Amino acid sequence: MNEHEFPLWIDETLPKFELLGKHIAFIIENLLQQNNIEYLSVSYRTKTKEGIIEKVGRKNYKNPKIDLTDVSGVRVILYLDSDIVKVSNIIKSTFSIDDKNSMDNEGRLSSDKVGYRSVHYVCDIGEERNSLQEYEYISGLKCEIQVRTMLQHAWAELTHDRNYKLGSNLPMRIQRKINLYSGMLEIADEGFSEIVESIEEYKDSIKNNDLEQLFTQGINSISLFKFVQDISNQIGLELTPVKDWGGSTTTDIIEELKYTGLNDFKAIADSIPENYVEVSKEFAPDNNIYGFLRDIMLINNYQGLSRKDPLNWALVGDEDEDEADKMRDFYSNFMDEEQAIRLVRTFAASNQ
DSSP, rough: OOTHHHHHHHHHHHHHHHHHHHHHHHHHHHHHHHHHHHEEEEEEOOOOOOHHHHHHHHHEEEEOOHHOOOEEEEEESSSSSHHHHHHHHHHHHSSSOGGOOBBOOOGOTTTTTSSSSEEEEEEESSSHHTSSGGGGGTTTEEEEOOOEEEEHHHHHHHHHHHTTTSSOOOOOOHHHHHHHHHHHHHHHHHHHHHHHHHHHHHHHHHHOOOOHTTTOOOOOHHHHHHHHHHHHHHHTTOOOSOTTTHHHHHHHHHHHHHHOOSSSSHHHHHHHHHTTHHHHHHOOOTHHHHHHHHHHHHHHHHHHHOOSSSSSOOOOOOOHHHHHHHHHHHHHTSSSSHHHHHHHHBGGGGOO
């Protein structure tokens, strides 16, 4: 290909490379979701015509059509280092890999080296899709897929940024610091994976526990969720699922339990009124785990809970008299009316 034909080839194929990256990113994202692998992002980019010409000149490529493998690029950023192997296996089983130009887990840093680790694959759309008419337009074109964790991505961005150039030849004392900090990131990456693995092992260890066995467990976000699942099933209470369990509201709930003297699961179970399920179905049919636990705390010891400062929620708004009446009627099923009036007044928005 001569110097006049090459720019024409770029103009003709750039739209194809753009479409290739878009398709591969879409396929990968769908596969990650199907395999329940959490990820930060899946993105794609296409080199510009100027960028392609510059690289061909800098690398002195003799056959650019074959030598260029990263005109189209896809980047997968994961949360956990342990998921890189899973994603690598998905990529290798989905696309046709150019092993010569790829670097997978086996090609990462050896045991005596510290520094940025890269996992990337050069591939085409895959043998199965190459034969389909809808992929004929991009059949045979190469794309580079990078797989990184968030920390690896941050390090790569910093070392390749033109303002820092941390990967360049630097004085030994500076290079040593770079290597040390890179090693710290590697340890942190591995540490996050180990923590997640420990959490999953703990979940598995209590998965088959009955309530009596749960009574021996300390209260934490995992055991509390399991307890509420089991106790609600036992008493016939239907709770609306929540998506944010384990976040700041969960932390608040666990702290609030201490103020009401409900320091273990047996105490919580013993504090559930016999008529709670029946009354809850009438007054709060859409109740969830947060509402259920706070109901039990308020019924058991609202005076103790009122001492928590700050309390990041209110039972009713200041102007909502109808809701206040409803709440008074609800709690009157578990205490005398005067106590219920005091409870609702104590946890009104104006008092928080």
